[in-house]
Amino acid sequence: MTLAKLNDTNRFLIFAAIILLMPIWMIPLGGAYPDLLQKFAIYGIFAIGFNILFGLTGYLSFGHAAFLGVGSYAAVWSFKLFTMNAIPAIIFGVLFAGLLAFIIGFLSLRRTGIYFSILTLAFAQMSYNLAYSVLTPITNGETGLQLSQQDPRIIDSMFVEAGAGLPSTNLFGLKMSGFEGFYFCAVMLILCYYISMRIFRSPFGLMLRGIKSNQNRMMYTGLNTRPYMLTAFVISGMYAGLAGSLLAVTDPLAGAERMQWTASGEVVLMTILGGVGTLAGPMLGAGLIKYFENIFSAFNNQTLTEIFSFLPDAAVEVVVPIVGLFVGSGWHLTLGLLFVVIVIFLPGGIVEGMSRLAGLFRRKDQENMNGTASPQDQPGE
Template sequence: MPIWLMPFGAAYPGLLQKFAIYAIFAIGFNILFGLTGYLSFGHAAFLGVGSYTAVWSFKLLTMDVLPAILFAVVISGFFALAIGYLSLRRSGIYFSILTLAFAQMSYNLAYSVLTPITNGETSLQLTRQDPRVLDSMLSARGEGLPTAGLFGHSFSGFEGFYFCAFVLLIAFFVAQKIFASPFGMMLRGIKSNQTRMNYTGFDTKPYALTAFVISGMYAGLAGALLAVTDPLAGAERMQWTASGEVVLMTILGGVGTLVGPVIGAWLIKYFENIFSAFNESTLHRFFDFLPAPVADPVVTVASLFVGEGWQLTLGLLFVLVVMFLPGGIMEGVRRISATFRRHSAAPPNPATQAQPAE
């Protein structure tokens, strides 16, 4: 990715880390939404819980990333178990509203009531006074703030991205096994017709709850990796906008597909970080091949879709995908590949075709 994304201006560690982390977030959300059809508007709560847990692991125990990730996944799983147990008593829009309500409750708790744990609006951050018990036992305390690492080696530059990318590959492999397993077939049955499955004797609630917990653990893993790359945790990661963002990622790439949510996450983060940085001078350099009387109005119109207006471009892209590719970008890929297969297929030989009986 640092090589083939260089022509697109996206080959720097911070953005590549976001590509990997939010791809994990979208893959986990797709296990719930893509397989069972349950649309959650509250998955950002698990993202925030994972971040807070990882930062507390850094503050209390060690700057090694493995304990932080482990604790974040486990705590997020228990949190998802509690919310999922209550939310899955309803289905459809009522389930979505319940998850949104729980997420907003979590956001407000983190922002105000639980300030001793979350540090409120100033975010939970590392300090030099943090105990870091395990690190203090193994080495002397340094002067500045420590950085996250693996087995004593601190991440720097692209190392943090490669670690996140390695975790993404593992997360994708696990999701692939879930999709191809009998458990995944049960989840598809829930999405297809949950009432019919109940009538045939299957208790679908444990399967849906398990999918919800797995999805929440993926979100907690993504939150932990956000804390690994930037050791702070704030309540803004639990806002409803973050939950809506992962829904857009999944729908844009392709609900129920393996690769689609990854592509959707990459596109949205690319628009957010690259298009938002464009300005009129950038557009003038891009359209300098046009005559001046033509270039100026073109730049004026194009400037509405970049910079602060990057969300307008994203919104138009989302509208086009929903209207013409309801299955997301992966549906477009399937259509293109099917067209190529039809053109490359050899015409049938009339001599070898079966003749109708007289």
């Protein structure tokens, strides 16, 4: 049985199991610490949401970081004004991101193709600059929005006296740090995956794919494409808002740099790397990029020397400086090369690569089978 043959329920269960067991199977990969895992989950949500827009409708937004940023700001304000509980924070994050997505989407969706991308980019950069300048009373400008002792926290202060230090985020008393924090994000990710799967398998999803495939035909069969596009845009903005608020749950501060265009570009990379329009691809892409960013960037010449210690000393002296260019602060170089290779040879991303590999194995299996057993003896599956 191969992954392609699985039905959605099984696929979903496997996905959930893989995510929940991450703290175990990430150990050999050196990434089993909660902060990194949390990042995987959060950026996974960001990428899955982005894929609902880009993967289904083909509309490439270069401004999704704006929604990520707004989600963070809204969550931190919820911590400041109401409570340190994570639930209201993510609700506010999602709502405000949805609202901003509605406005930006309404204006940007008047154009298609490159003009749409440029409009979203322009709006996101505008949001970024506003956060830095005019909106300083709300965003606290360059310093970024942080918690402080003087915050009212109306709901919390009704129940408990404010302690001495800064309070930390929680989920009804459960502290949102370490593995508890990861599992909170993981559950959110699984929920997001489920919603995205349902959208992919719904008439709505089919219509969005229709818009990507042939927008003219959709219009001439009687579909008003604008409200559907706007819905997809808002849903995907809300995913970004959720990701942004979860970032704030992990670490309750929000800065304008989260809204910069590089962050928008990153989610595009994640989606393409993993596989545009596939369910699990964007999540894989997000994981890969975050892994590179956190693990590869930590490699230095000393670690490399240890890795290559099996080589003769003279060879180590040659190899280490060369490989050193691609790790440590040079990890962007490796990522860039990987991206180029994938776009040229695997336009369907990692997911296409995996299904090609699976296809190879299947063929080998069949050859082996044919060698030993007659067709009638083969199992039904």
